[in-house]
Amino acid sequence: xxxxxxxxxxxxxxxxxxxxxxxxxxxxxxxxxxxxxxxxxxxxxxxxxxxxxxxxxxxxxxxxxxxxxxxxxxxxxxxxxxxxxxxxxxxxxxxxxxxxxxxxxxxxxxxxxxxxxxxxxxxxxxxxxxxxxxxxxxxxxxxxxxxxxxxxxxxxxxxxxxxxxxxxxxxxxxxxxxxxxxxxxxxxxxxxxxxxxxxxxxxxxxxxxxxxxxxxxxxxxxxxxxxxxxxxxxxxxxxxxxxxxxxxxxxxxxxxxxxxxxxxxxxxxxxxxxxxxxxxxxxxxxxxxxxxxxxxxxxxxxxxxxxxxxxxxxxxxxxxxxxxxxxxxxxxxxxxxxxxxxxxxxxxxxxxxxxxxxxxxxxxxxxxxxxxxxxxxxxxxxxxxxxxxxxxxxxxxxxxxxxxxxxxxxxxxxxxxxxxxxxxxxxxxxxxxxxxxxxxxxxxxxxxxxxxxxxxx
Numbered sequence: 401x402x403x404x405x406x407x408x409x410x411x412x413x414x415x416x417x418x419x420x421x422x423x424x425x426x427x428x429x430x431x432x433x434x435x436x437x438x439x440x441x442x443x444x445x446x447x448x449x450x451x452x453x454x455x456x457x458x459x460x461x462x463x464x465x466x467x468x469x470x471x472x473x474x475x476x477x478x479x480x481x482x483x484x485x486x487x488x489x490x491x492x493x494x495x496x497x498x499x500x501x502x503x504x505x506x507x508x509x510x511x512x513x514x515x516x517x518x519x520x521x522x523x524x525x526x527x528x529x530x531x532x533x534x535x536x537x538x539x540x541x542x543x544x545x546x547x548x549x550x551x552x553x554x555x556x557x558x559x560x561x562x563x564x565x566x567x568x569x570x571x572x573x574x575x576x577x578x579x580x581x582x583x584x585x586x587x588x589x590x591x592x593x594x595x596x597x598x599x600x601x602x603x604x605x606x607x608x609x610x611x612x613x614x615x616x617x618x619x620x621x622x623x624x625x626x627x628x629x630x631x632x633x634x635x636x637x638x639x640x641x642x643x644x645x646x647x648x649x650x651x652x653x654x655x656x657x658x659x660x661x662x663x664x665x666x667x668x669x670x671x672x673x674x675x676x677x678x679x680x681x682x683x684x685x686x687x688x689x690x691x692x693x694x695x696x697x698x699x700x701x702x703x704x705x706x707x708x709x710x711x712x713x714x715x716x717x718x719x720x721x722x723x724x725x726x727x728x729x730x731x732x733x734x735x736x737x738x739x740x741x742x743x744x745x746x747x748x749x750x751x752x753x754x755x756x757x758x759x760x761x762x763x764x765x766x767x768x769x770x771x772x773x774x775x776x777x778x779x780x781x782x783x784x785x786x787x788x789x790x791x792x793x794x795x796x797x798x799x800x801x802x803x804x805x806x807x808x809x810x811x812x813x814x815x816x817x818x819x820x821x822x823x824x825x826x827x828x829x830x831x832x833x834x835x836x837x838x839x840x841x842x843x844x845x846x847x848x849x850x851x852x853x854x855x856x857x
Contacts, residue, residue, distance in 0.1 A: 406576060406580055407576070409575070410572060410576040410579055413571065413575040414568060414571045414572040417571045418567065418568045418571065421564060421568075422564060425560040425563070425564055428556075428560065429553075429556060429557060432553060433553055436546065436550075436552070436553055439549065440520070440525065440546045440549055441518050441520070444518065444525075444527035444542055444544075445527070447480075447482075447527075447542055448527065448529050448540060451482065451484075451540055451542075452531055452533060452540075455484075455533050455538060456534070479543075479544060479545050480495070480542065481494070481495055481496050481524075481542070481544070482494070482495045482540070482541070482542050483495075483501070483503055483540075483541040484538060484540050484541075485508065485538070485540075485541075486536070486537070486538065486539075487536060487537040487538075489505070489508050491503075507519075507526065507528050507541065508528075508539050508541075510528075511528055511530040511539055512530065515529065515530050516528070516530075517529075524543045525543065525544065525545070525546060526541065526542070527541075527542045527543075528540065528541045528542070585615075586614050586617075589614065589617065589618055642688075646684070646688045647685070647688055650681055650684055650685045654678060654681045654685065657674055657677060657678040657681060658678065660674050661674050706748040706749050706750065706834075707749075707750075707751075708744075708746045708748060709747055709754060710745055710746055711745050711746065711785065711854075712733070712745050712778070714751055714755050715731075715733065715758055715776060716731075718755050718758035718759045718762055719731045719758075719762060719774070721755075722759055722762040722763055726763075726766040726772070729762070729765075729766050729772045729773075730772060730773045730774065731774050731776065732773065732774065732775045732776065733776045733778070734775070734776070735778050736778065736779035736780075738779060739780050739781075740781050740782065743780040743781075744780075745778065745785070747854040748834075749854075750834075753830045753834075754830070754834070756826065756830060757830050760823040760824070760826060760827050761789050761827060761850055762774055763823065764824070765789070765848075768791075768793055768794075769791040769793035770792055770793045770794070770846075771791075773791065773792060774789065774791055775788070775789070775790035775791070776789055776790075782856060783855065783856055784854060784855050784856060785853075785854040785856075786852070786853050786854075787851070787852040787853075788849055788851055789849065789850045789851075790847055790848065791847075791848050792848075793846060794846065795842045795845070795846060795847070795848055796840065796842070796848070801840050804840050805824050805827075805828045805838070806825065807822055831852065834854065835854075835855060836852060837853045838851065838852050838853075839851045
């Protein structure tokens with residue numbers, strides 16, 4: 401899974417929970433901000449009532465006001481300033497000393513319609529009211545700074561932001577940890593599935609009795625694996641049995657046809673037709689042999705039985721066997737100049753199987769080339785041993801190259817020549833068993849090249 405599912409789920413859980421916390425924190429901040437505003441407005445109202453009582457009870461306002469407001473200043477309202485205007489909006493008293501007094505006439509005009517105004521967005525905040533005392537109108541403007549409330553609000557904002565960051569990180573890490581823990585059985589199931597191939601269908605997934613969906617999935621997979629194995633065994637058994645049973649009658653037919661072809665009683669026309677039939681019998685025999693080999697490849701012994709094999713020796717042994725049936729076939733073997741000094745020219749594998757690989761490739765070169773020539777170049781480094789196998793002839797199209805290693809697939813250069821279409825398939829399967837790869841290239845016109853790579857561990 402490469403952790404993609406865990407990351408996706410963890411990110412989505414983190415986003416959802418973070419959004420919920422963000423909404424809650426915003427609501428908390430807004431609620432506290434409204435509470436601070438209301439509390440500060442109530443403080444202004446109390447101060448206004450205090451001022452109104454003084455005006456109502458004062459006998460000589462101008463003389464008593466300085467002493468009264470100085471002795472009864474509100475320590476909670478920072479930088480408190482009180483301006484009192486008469487009915488003509490003329491300033492009759494101010495607590496501001498030694499400073500030029502400024503006010504907003506628009507507020508005084510608005511009081512004629514609203515009676516009370518609270519401006520909490522300004523700095524300082526302003527609370528203004530129009531009251532009638534002893535049948536006289538007074539415009540009272542009070543301004544102050546709620547330093548304590550603003551400081552608490554700023555601290556709350558910082559605290560909520562810091563908490564939000566911690567919660568996002570904590571939820572993300574906790575989600576990833578819990579998902580890693582609970583999805584570990586699924587990862588083990590995936591890793592186990594990846595190790596199963598056609599030769600290990602009898603292997604089953606260990607089912608941990610956790611009574612959850614993963615245990616059910618493991619059981620279902622084992623059931624499916626068992627059914628696939630039954631079908632696969634039936635197919636292999638049929639292919640192997642049919643191929644084996646066909647070998648004997650085909651061998652008899654070939655033997656009898658060979659004897660007839662050597663008979664002197666046949667006319668040239670009959671002899672030619674018998675040779676064509678014999679060629680078809682040989683092709684059928686080759687096909688059954690290939691099918692039998694393919695069915696046995698999946699039953700190959702464990703790779704633990706591999707031994708070091710000299711690849712150059714395998715090449716020469718394969719060439720000698722092919723050359724017996726294709727006289728005049730030339731092999732040009734070359735070791736690359738870039739090969740490292742510690743090269744051993746060896747691979748881990750089974751010599752008999754690797755020999756089949758090169759026999760099939762050399763046969764292809766002998767049958768489908770316009771020149772009886774095979775070029776082999778070998779290169780080795782610390783990471784891989786690489787072989788280039790070249791032959792001269794008609795090359796494959798791009799579409800043909802895509803399917804060249806499929807069973808019963810033949811290129812355009814082989815349509816009019818005998819063959820089973822299984823040779824390259826067998827080559828690929830054997831190399832895959834050796835954890836090697838094979839590819840086809842056309843480096844230049846009329847040059848077919850197979851590239852084989854044996855990887856070092």
